[in-house]
Amino acid sequence: MNPATPEPRGTDLVFAERPNSPIRNEAAWIILIVDDDQGVHDVTRLALDGLEFDGRRLTFVSAQSGREAIELLRTRQDIALVLLDVVMESDHAGLRVIEVTRGEIGNPAVRFVLRTGQPGHAPERQVITDYDISDYKTKGELTAGKLYTTVVASLRTYRHIRALDQHRERAEATATALQRFFPGEYLALLQRAGITEVCLGDQIQREMTVMFVDVRGFTGMSETMSPAECFRFINRLFAHLCPIVREQHGIIDKFLGDGFLALFPRSADDALQVALALQRRMLAFNAEYGENVRIGIGVHTGVLMLGTVGDAARMEATVLSDAVNLSARLEALTKRYSAGVILSQQTLLATANPGAYGVRSIGEVHVPGKQAAIAIYELIDADSEQLRSAKMATAADFAEAVACYQTGAHGEACMLLQRVLNRCPDDEAAGLYLRLAAEALLGRAGRRVG
Known part of the structure; x- marks a missing residue:
């Protein structure tokens, strides 16, 4: 790789002139470097040293194998980009990292850039078609300038995906809130x-x-x-x-x-x-x-x-x-x-x-x-079990009493309702009908006397 510093592009990305230059956002972009060659880790860090994108510096995390990378991706949800070797502990270790991340872990946002020194183990067209990755480069062609371009493009894509996720989450939250008012x-x-x-x-x-x-x-x-x-x-x-x-x-x-x-x-x-x-x-x-x-x-x-x-x-x-x-x-x-x-x-x-x-x-x-x-x-x-049982036992007398009351047979209704209350003293509806029937009888008797 050629670690020469590339030209700044637009307002999104600049290289810091001093190690302590201010940045707009303290959170850094987390870049995971996965390769079994320590030299690749060192050269990558050197080539991207001091890089800022969208006001945020890059912070690097390293893994020496596909298995180690998977464990990091399981435990860290803040990784934005993975610079990933293909052939490590196995010929397709890097591809396995992508499969597990997208499938088992369920992380669709993190971006992958494949870097391989043995392209025959993972043909470019097939990999680009079958795997959700941002780029595929051989190690020989990935100069500092191309690495710069690839990292910027991948981080920009990651930023857009995260923004879309946030919009979707807000839309879902709004829809859920609206259902509280409009079921x-x-x-x-x-x-x-x-x-x-x-x-x-x-x-x-x-x-x-x-x-x-x-x-x-x-x-x-x-x-x-x-x-x-x-x-x-x-x-x-x-x-x-x-x-x-x-x-x-x-x-x-x-x-x-x-x-x-x-x-x-x-x-x-x-x-x-x-x-x-x-x-x-x-x-x-x-x-x-x-x-x-x-x-x-x-x-x-x-x-x-x-x-x-x-x-x-x-x-x-x-x-x-x-x-x-x-x-x-x-x-x-x-x-x-x-x-x-x-x-x-x-x-x-x-x-x-x-x-x-x-x-x-x-x-x-x-x-x-x-x-x-x-x-x-x-x-x-x-009703409570005790009251329910008592009402069921007196249901026939109660129904007949109500029918008598509504047809004007108030004397017979009183007799039946008293029988209901003798067996079920807490039957308040029976007590109400008894009072109504008795008042009707008294009113009729009063009219006869008058």
């Missing part, structure tokens, strides 16, 4: 490959199961908390509950202060399994944090429209449907009936096997905006 499941439902393809007014119509979840009594709880404590409590609770929804193919459409709306496009069974899991998770949450928090869940299945609303400057995905309103009203009824989960008859019939769930009818309700009454059910599988 990827929405993109699939709207048949869009990415969020940039979503347009205002995109929409689909299909049957889904809708779930409303609400924390009981949070308004009263929040009066004793600071704003920061309120946010910590809600976020801690949601951290326990929300993953359960996603694990069962649900989509959290929006958060509603101390509750949320979730969609289940795959099946009604997904929604009921989540409702059960959420109630059970609350037991663990209360035990872990010493709380006594309860949630109410309303579930309904129906046709809805999912799409984007807003204007050109601000839009969001949402659902528009009577099914959404009805599920919210069912959740509100959980307070009236002291139930953990209330579902509509439509949801029960939409399951693969309605008999697989422990439910009991709690009658029919008239919902504002609906002419026909809605049959609703309590998912008693969500």
